[in-house]
Amino acid sequence: MENTRDTENTENKKNTHQEWLDQLRRESLAKQEKFMNGIAGKLGRPRVTEKPEHPFRGAPDFWNSFEWPMEERIERFTANFQSAGGHVARCLTMEEAKTFIADKARETSAKYIIRQDQPELDALGLENELPEAKLTVWNHGQEPAEHAQEEDWKARAAEADMGIVLVDYATAYTGSMTVLSSKAKGRSVSLLPTILMAILPVERLRTRLGETLVHFDRAGRDNLPAGIHFISGPSRSADIENDLTIGVHGPGIVYAILVG
Known part of the structure; x- marks a missing residue:
């Protein structure tokens, strides 16, 4: 009961x-x-x-067709990138870009450099141009050993004075570079070194961000890269008191090297 x-x-x-x-x-x-x-x-x-009801989806037609001429794209990108604390250099050829990077490496006393494993960067021959520096190619079977863990590569990138990447896309309107990640293009190369050298062929520079994003829509979810990274200047961090600090969560010095 x-x-x-x-x-x-x-x-x-x-x-x-x-x-x-x-x-x-x-x-x-x-x-x-x-x-x-x-x-x-x-x-x-x-x-x-x-x-x-919302009859419209996405950007309006006038914006989808909006486009600056190449030289204006370069001017706008330069102004926007510099306004965020970045540096811009204009080189006519990859040979000039190599000389610029080598000069900056000597100027900043860069002793350890890491770069993506890309054919365009292979062709620069920076190893011969900078014999005094130790240059490592990301995930290329050099140091660390070929089958080393990813954390070892991240440690190498964190120790690097300079990282060198090839930009996949860029947007003039926002002053942004887009760098994709893959086995040969580790995100750490652009994120961890003190100085970042980003080589941007001018034909990859577009007016609107949508011109970059459309590539990922077309690729589909199953074919997206491991990472999509937008770089609009050096790392900028601020606390609740709006005290701005440069280079805490990424490179403190970023160069966009426009080639062409």
């Missing part, structure tokens, strides 16, 4: 608690309706109770 009474008491408590919660919910909804009706009355118009 006692067990039966205990069960009944428990059920009664559950029912009473649920009734109390239901009552609170009704009161809350009533207050919400009163509040919203009061706002509508102050605005002098009826409440909108149905979801409005």
